[in-house]
Amino acid sequence: MVEVRPSPLPPVRYKGQVWIRRGARQAIANEAEERILSERRTSGWRPFDAQPCRGATLSDLSMELFTQIYRPNAVATDVIEENHRPLTHQLASLRLFDLAADCPTNGGVLLLGKDVLSWLPHAYVQYVRMDGVSMADEPVLEKQFVGDLFTVSRGLNDFLTLLVAERPVRHNLLQERMVSAYPEVALRELLMNAILHRSYEMPAPVRFLEFTDRIEIQNPGPLFGPSNERNFPAQTSYRNPTVAEALKNLGFINGFGRGVIRAQ
Numbered sequence: 001m002v003e004v005r006p007s008p009l010p011p012v013r014y015k016g017q018v019w020i021r022r023g024a025r026q027a028i029a030n031e032a033e034e035r036i037l038s039e040r041r042t043s044g045w046r047p048f049d050a051q052p053c054r055g056a057t058l059s060d061l062s063m064e065l066f067t068q069i070y071r072p073n074a075v076a077t078d079v080i081e082e083n084h085r086p087l088t089h090q091l092a093s094l095r096l097f098d099l100a101a102d103c104p105t106n107g108g109v110l111l112l113g114k115d116v117l118s119w120l121p122h123a124y125v126q127y128v129r130m131d132g133v134s135m136a137d138e139p140v141l142e143k144q145f146v147g148d149l150f151t152v153s154r155g156l157n158d159f160l161t162l163l164v165a166e167r168p169v170r171h172n173l174l175q176e177r178m179v180s181a182y183p184e185v186a187l188r189e190l191l192m193n194a195i196l197h198r199s200y201e202m203p204a205p206v207r208f209l210e211f212t213d214r215i216e217i218q219n220p221g222p223l224f225g226p227s228n229e230r231n232f233p234a235q236t237s238y239r240n241p242t243v244a245e246a247l248k249n250l251g252f253i254n255g256f257g258r259g260v261i262r263a264q
Contacts, residue, residue, distance in 0.1 A: 009050055009241065011037035011093055016076030018093070031085050038092045038099060048201055049107035049240040052098040053119055058088060060119070061104055061112040062148070066091065069150060070111065074249040095242045106200065107242030111149050122220070123200055125152060125191070127159070127208040134211070144205075149195065149243065153252045156191055160184055163210075182215060186263040192252055193259045194219035197239055233260035 011018040011034050018029040018037070029037065071080060074094055083090060091097035096108030109119045116123050129141040145152045164187065166178040194206045199221030207218040223229070225237030236257030238244045247253045
């Protein structure tokens, strides 16, 4: 038996389309039905990334990023072609705009904001390389990854490629083999996990610290929901479901909750 409960954050999009079932009718939601679902969204508690970013306006979001990069990855092509709704309603259907508050959501600012730090000052990743094994040693390199989450994620991917570049090591008298200090896939999974599951309400960035003997990745906020020290990482809970859906649509995560297990 499979039990399906109503989502507290409708509409729910699957493979770029919103499906509805009313009585015996099962179909793809039309514009009016999507609008009703958006307005029916729970007005009580909502995750931080689904809450309105008070003071922000539509002009604070990059519509070019939405129409050219995010929307084509999140919504089916035929749905886009048939869509004649204003951009605010299209954004609201993806939980990036709050129609009642007439402003972007925190998730909308994180994903599409032109100046994310003006609204969420600690929404960035800080990389520091230390010349030693503790924070008491001298930093030799510091870099910040700032911007919308698409830009931050892409920048981290490019940076990791350089950070874990392979080098030749003598294998025997006649052969060499290529090795790197850290597996790139593990670092990528852990960094994306930190971006996805961090608390964006806490006044601290994600910290990516490289010491001479190890790497540490720190993200603000404790384990969320039913996740705890005993069942982690087998138990997965999404603190930021809008961000999770977006990063999956953009191909940065797989959405199956196996990032830490894969890194291990």
